[in-house]
Amino acid sequence: MGADRRRRHRHPSVQARSARDLQPREDVGRGQPCLCGVKARLIAVGRAKAGPEAELFRHYNARLRPPLELQELPEGQGSAAEIRRREATAILAAMAPNTLLVAMDLGGKAPTSEALSTLTQRWMEAARPIAFLIGGAEGLDETVLTRAGHLLSLGPLTWPHMLVRGMLAEQLFRAQCIRENHPYHRAWRPG
Numbered sequence: 001m002g003a004d005r006r007r008r009h010r011h012p013s014v015q016a017r018s019a020r021d022l023q024p025r026e027d028v029g030r031g032q033p034c035l036c037g038v039k040a041r042l043i044a045v046g047r048a049k050a051g052p053e054a055e056l057f058r059h060y061n062a063r064l065r066p067p068l069e070l071q072e073l074p075e076g077q078g079s080a081a082e083i084r085r086r087e088a089t090a091i092l093a094a095m096a097p098n099t100l101l102v103a104m105d106l107g108g109k110a111p112t113s114e115a116l117s118t119l120t121q122r123w124m125e126a127a128r129p130i131a132f133l134i135g136g137a138e139g140l141d142e143t144v145l146t147r148a149g150h151l152l153s154l155g156p157l158t159w160p161h162m163l164v165r166g167m168l169a170e171q172l173f174r175a176q177c178i179r180e181n182h183p184y185h186r187a188w189r190p191g
């Protein structure tokens, strides 16, 4: 990293920061399920078992101020279409009507981390409850995709839904660091 770029990361407001700031903070976000003042939940199909995927989510979610409130929904039964339809009914019932729904979907827009940071700023300014959504093994029903205010992709590859929880939490943490000019995010790319 060149000196110019290093200087850019050392914004006066973050000069005193250290790696310790990346540790989970016990004193923030208590009882406030929100993303910087706006309610943020993660609605996810399936129940996580203890293991590396659950640990990955826990690791990054604990670094969000405040953390996402996780709401797990049971997996649907039946054919693939029935599963999606049943899960959609539960998903739509879990949200207040004014919720800004950000659905994780391969077919959505795949922003850069910087663009995602800008998007999160915009979502916060909308001052509506925010819910991120991760589908189950059969994906999300059309009715849910239509209801979503934003379809967010992590790229065209299909990832296991339990892994997507941790990947989303990491990207939201990265977005938080970009908004705060924290050096966790290194923007450098080869020219």
Ligand SMILES: C[S@@+](CC[C@H](N)C(=O)[O-])C[C@H]1O[C@@H](n2cnc3c(N)ncnc32)[C@H](O)[C@@H]1O
Residues within 6 Å of the ligand: 103, 104, 105, 106, 133, 134, 135, 136, 137, 138, 139, 140, 152, 153, 154, 155, 156, 157, 158, 159, 160, 161, 164
């Ligand atoms: C195993 S995937 C479902 C695959 C399904 N065939 C589809 O195309 O949606 C389970 C869930 O993980 C999330 N997911 C998986 N890969 C993703 C990606 N690249 N970007 C965004 N979300 C993804 C989505 O919420 C998806 O509904």
